[in-house]
Amino acid sequence: MSLTTVAKPLARRASRGGSRRRKRTVEQIIFTTLNTTFLLALAALMIYPLLNTLAISLNDGNDAVRGGIGIWPRVFSLQNYNVVFNMTTIYQAFFMSVLKTVVVVATNLFFTSMLAYVLSRNEFIFRRSITLIFVLTLYFDAGLIPNYLLIRDLGMLNSFQAYWVPTIISAFNLIVLRTYMKSIPDEIIESARTDGAGDFRMWWQIVMPLCKPALAVVGLFVAVGSWNSWLDTLLYNSGDQALSTLQYELQKLLASSMNAGMNSVAATGNAQSGGQVTTPIALRSTITMVAAVPILFVYPFLQKHFVSGLVIGSVKG
Template identity: 35%
Template sequence: MGLLKIRTAKDIVFDTFVIVFMLIIVILTLAPFWFSIVGSFNSGLDYLRGGVFLWPREFTLSNYKAVFSDITIYNAYIVTASRTVIGTITSVLFTAMIAYGMSRKNLKFKGYYMIFMMITMFFAGGLVPTYLLYQKLGLLNNFLVYIIPALFNVWNMIIMMSFFRTIPETLIESAKMDGAGEYRIFFSFIIPLSKPVLAAIALFNGVYHWNSYFDAMMFTTDKSLQTIQLFLMRVVTDASFAHSMGAQAAALIPEQAKQISPETLKLAMMIATTLPILVIYPFLQKYFVKGVMIGSIKE
């Protein structure tokens, strides 16, 4: 029978302080997101009066109807979803293969490889050399510009390598004695045993691909390759773009024209681009917590 811990006055005060402090942090974190949701469901003209914080004063769906009345957003969603799925799968697989090789004790010149990779974490060629390199490789205005440059990340490789080193060496030796080669070992044993770290790295890559807009802005001019985040950036930063969206929506929905404003359109666009990744996150959270703890505890 376990011993009951007696809570002292100091314990109660400390726990109360921690709870109150964490509640404040949660409120400060969620408040901007909640205000954006409230504003996106509020009438545009009424929102300009101010004072809309806790709930919509004049509820309307016109802002979302305006956002999704532009067919460009659907193509942007398809491009973003495609690069997120393809980019995440290829990056996790490619990085895992390199991490597995680097985790093997018998890999020759492993120290030199690590030095070369670590250098790339601190030094880069810069924007102009990168642009010229992509131009020579034929990646400009090419969907692969979203995939190939993001195939490998040194930090993700280090996290994976740390996890692979925790897998018993006897398991790999047993597989080799049964005639399994390195590829068979990797795909049949290493990958199934590495779900926590793979899920964590997949989440890192997925969020990166979904939120990325700079590569689309710098290396593509074809509107068919526009990502949802680049579309959002134009709505938020370019007032004329938001006005044109509002005018287009007003032409399609004349009776709701007064319910739309550039500010509420921006808020609705923010929620529309953020919601998908928020829906996916809870399914990967348990793996994410395990993955980020890798290497933090040494036995």
């Protein structure tokens, strides 16, 4: 008697629990399926435009005008790339972009990390005021025209200096590096100090090697920013074709196709170079790929680091 009264609710609870568990499993399967499907569709949406552009760039130019190319070229041809790399403007712009990126990364890392070291030293008397002057520039910008006037008055218009001189320090990366340097144990600094290292040597020989991961992250971000920029070319260096960059060339192409698109359904006419011919849509796709490929190439290195990079930046000291 007493046994059954105890056993009954137990059994009921057990069976109820079982059905609930089963229900939850069904619910879970449905949810997981829907979620996976949705996320896969989203990923496809993220990657489709690039695959589509790649397919068009690898397709015969005249055939591409017919439209309807998905993620696989219909008439495979390397002609577009041939044309693009035979166009002197694009060829030059590509190397100018590379040169600019290399110089910007080198100078920016050198000067930003040097200042970051100084600002990471707790004993430095002007630490707080200098940091403030740099941090305020994250929020304050005199504006496009005043910046242009300064570059003009400094005589840097249409010169390579206009690319790298204004960017040798970036305030945000300064804070990131300073924070990272602060995490270096004081014992290391002190022991180097007793060995007679001055501040410059301390920075260059002790602190810099310890900061390699942070420098890698910051360097990659600076490189991406420099490679992707176009406004500096437009504002400061558009008067000299030899200083043009890939992004700026692509921007000009985009602008002309936007204008053409407003007048007629598709931009007509052929892009020509050295007797080789392709169509505007194929040309634009090809230059887009040439401009995107370096980014896609460094992306695996970037993504390995960028989350940690963000975390470094966020833990502000």
